[in-house]
Amino acid sequence: MTELQLTLSPEQSADNQFIKKQIAKNLDIETNDISEFRIIRKSIDARGRIPLVIMQLRVFINENTDKHIYQEPFNYRNVSNKKEVIIIGAGPAGLFAALRLIELGFCPIIVERGKNVKERKVDIANISKNKELNEESNLCFGEGGAGTFSDGKLYSRSNKRGNTNRIIEIFHYHGAKDEILYEAHPHIGTDILSVVVTNIRKTILECGGQILFSAKVTDILIENGKAKGVRLADNRVLKSDYVILATGHSARDIYRLLQEKNIAIQAKGFAMGVRVEHPQEL
Numbered sequence: 247m248t249e250l251q252l253t254l255s256p257e258q259s260a261d262n263q264f265i266k267k268q269i270a271k272n273l274d275i276e277t278n279d280i281s282e283f284r285i286i287r288k289s290i291d292a293r294g295r296i297p298l299v300i301m302q303l304r305v306f307i308n309e310n311t312d313k314h315i316y317q318e319p320f321n322y323r324n325v326s327n328k329k330e331v332i333i334i335g336a337g338p339a340g341l342f343a344a345l346r347l348i349e350l351g352f353c354p355i356i357v358e359r360g361k362n363v364k365e366r367k368v369d370i371a372n373i374s375k376n377k378e379l380n381e382e383s384n385l386c387f388g389e390g391g392a393g394t395f396s397d398g399k400l401y402s403r404s405n406k407r408g409n410t411n412r413i414i415e416i417f418h419y420h421g422a423k424d425e426i427l428y429e430a431h432p433h434i435g436t437d438i439l440s441v442v443v444t445n446i447r448k449t450i451l452e453c454g455g456q457i458l459f460s461a462k463v464t465d466i467l468i469e470n471g472k473a474k475g476v477r478l479a480d481n482r483v484l485k486s487d488y489v490i491l492a493t494g495h496s497a498r499d500i501y502r503l504l505q506e507k508n509i510a511i512q513a514k515g516f517a518m519g520v521r522v523e524h525p526q527e528l
């Protein structure tokens with residue numbers, strides 16, 4: 247096994263036979279000697295007149311590649327009888343907290359004010375079609391959280407927040423394309439993102455976790471300074487010694503609740519992007 251980098255045109259980079267020939271030429275071997283090649287990283291250099299694709303490749307030469315099959319080391323197991331942890335919100339923070347808890351041997355109970363991703367789509371279509379807003383199921387609220395109907399961009403300028411590769415592997419495990427494992431600026435794509443969210447839900451349920459939809463938390467129960475559970479809008483009470491708050495930016499009622507309960511909250515900076523569309527002649 248060896249690694250090499252090729253710089254190709256976009257057409258060449260989409261042609262596996264061409265890539266194989268280039269590998270053979272670079273390594274001074276026959277194309278038949280190449281058992282397999284895998285793309286480890288792919289980026290586009292668009293600075294010149296003609297864009298270039300830079301590919302980092304792992305090449306297997308005359309060897310059985312079975313032993314190199316990559317398997318994400320996830321430990322999603324049955325946690326139905328384990329200690330329950332309430333997670334408020336089924337956005338990325340809540341869903342990923344649930345997956346991690348399963349690996350650590352806890353049973354996640356997600357409480358989400360909105361609907362599942364499929365029903366949420368209907369409510370979102372209703373906003374533009376009929377100008378009707380469902381205050382609990384919309385672009386901000388519902389399974390998958392705020393970015394569920396976005397492009398699902400997976401890159402960040404921050405590299406000081408832990409292992410982002412693992413997050414990408416979790417998305418891949420739940421149905422995102424292979425490309426996200428190696429592209430320099432990976433994105434999941436709007437169509438696939440809702441499938442990935444649904445698959446994450448399936449993992450949580452198969453492991454014995456629970457997800458309650460249309461279940462809005464209106465109070466966090468606190469005894470002696472410790473969280474003891476939550477109260478829902480329909481007055482149901484769920485109890486647990488562990489409560490994770492993953493309600494995102496848009497839950498203003500939760501900010502007010504925290505303030506009323508004298509729980510410290512801190513404003514943080516945010517980045518804002520603006521898209522300008524204009525006629526081509528400009």
Ligand SMILES: Cc1cc2nc3c(=O)[nH]c(=O)nc-3n(C[C@H](O)[C@H](O)[C@H](O)COP(=O)(O)OP(=O)(O)OC[C@H]3O[C@@H](n4cnc5c(N)ncnc54)[C@H](O)[C@@H]3O)c2cc1C
Pocket residue numbers: 334335336337338339340357358359360386387388389390391392393394396397398399400401461462463464492493494495496497500
């Ligand atoms: C249009 C758009 C496009 C985006 N595109 C991208 C992108 O391409 N890449 C990227 O990395 N980020 C993107 N983002 C940002 C990303 O969506 C957020 O950073 C992310 O969703 C935050 O995750 P979160 O789980 O903290 O909160 P949220 O996603 O806001 O999830 C919070 C969840 O909690 C639920 N909730 C709130 N209050 C309660 C309550 N009282 N009881 C029960 N449930 C409650 C909500 O319904 C929601 O589902 C985008 C955001 C938007 C709005």
